[in-house]
Amino acid sequence: MLLTAFWFFASLMILFGLSVVLLRNPVSCAMSLVMCFISLAALFVTLDATFIGIIQVLVYAGAVMVLFLFIIMLLDLRTEKSRRLNFGATLGGTLVVAAFLSILVQVINADPALSKALPALPPGMPTDVKMIGFTLFHSFGLPFEVVGVLLLSATVGVIVLSRKSLR
Amino acid sequence: MPTLANYLIASGLLFAIGLGGVMLRRSIIIIFMSLELMLSAANLSLVAFSRYGLVSGHQNFDVQVLVFFIITVAAAEVAVGLAIIVSLYRARQTTHVEDLDTLKF
Structure with missing residues (x-):
């Protein structure tokens, strides 16, 4: 039961994560990111972290994504025009990601302590x-308390940054 | 039952997708979304470690408090970052990273 839920939500999360990176319309990217965060919250619930899952839905899938959609609407971003691909950057990015993934899989497979069952x-x-x-x-x-001060300074910073004229 | 390695691989895949998005995409909003993906991937592996490494019989709640702080800081970071993107757009009328090359050597 738990295994089925894990595979279902993990594949959903990876699928929507891929569509965030691959789709061209910014609104579809934002919607895929919402679905990705909701599947991630479900994965948190399968790990018995209900509170973190609920916070994930409220903060990320709710507040943060509304902010993203609001900015996309405000800047009136259309579908990206396909430009000539920067060949070096594409090759380098793919290489770095592939190297990271292969090293990660090797490290995780090498450690038998990581394949223990759920206690x-x-x-x-x-x-x-x-x-x-x-x-x-x-x-x-x-x-x-420090995080409270951080949130306050972030709020003040956002107001200062978004004023019409920066002095 | 899924193992800890399953969760770590899922988290690593999500992180790799975010890394690829940061490196391959050219729209600054999408790059920012990919950064959020990478942060969430770190959260997933932290929560998996807290569930599998029990401390005196229950989950390691210090880790879940850390994840709570990470989510708070990420929310503040998104607000500031989007404000910077808005003022950048106001100054340059673009959100395409290749058009923003003032600091390029």
């Missing part, structure tokens, strides 16, 4: 929302 969780455990909240406020209080 069972003990029954009667508190929900992960409760545990994450406990960990966050118990041991990560200062980083939590």
Whole structure:
């Protein structure tokens, strides 16, 4: 059951990820990215990380993608005109990606500790929302405050950047 | 049952797709979307490690808090990045990276 869900959502995620890179219309790319993030959230749920999955849907598939679509609409981006392909960049990019993938597969296959089965969780455990909240406020209080300051400065920065005249 | 290696391969594939998008695409918005793909791929492998490496019987919740912080920082990064793209478009009327070559040597 879990295996079927994993293969279904992982292949969906890879498929939509590929269509983000390969499609030409920016709106279709953004929609594929939404579907990719939703499948990724489902993968998080198969890993018993319900809270992270819900946050992924709310923040990424919701807020961030609305921002992307809004900018695509604002800049009125049309389908990209196909230009002459930069041969060197294409060859280099493909080589780097292929080398990365082959090294990754070799490293993962070489380590037998990585092919262990899913360990069972003990029954009667508190929900992960409760545990994450406990960990966050118990041991990560200062980083939590710093992230609040970061969000505030990002908001101020965005307002300054998008003013009509930069002085 | 899927193994840890399955999740790591899926995450690595997603990262490779994002890397390919950053290197091959020429529209700055699509490059930015590919960057988001790479960030999410890192999140997937972190959550997989937290589920498979149990700490005293339950998942490693420190890792899930780290993923929570990564998502927060990524949201801030998207907001700032898109604002930069908008002001770039206002100055140059283009979002094509080959037209933006002022800093090119």
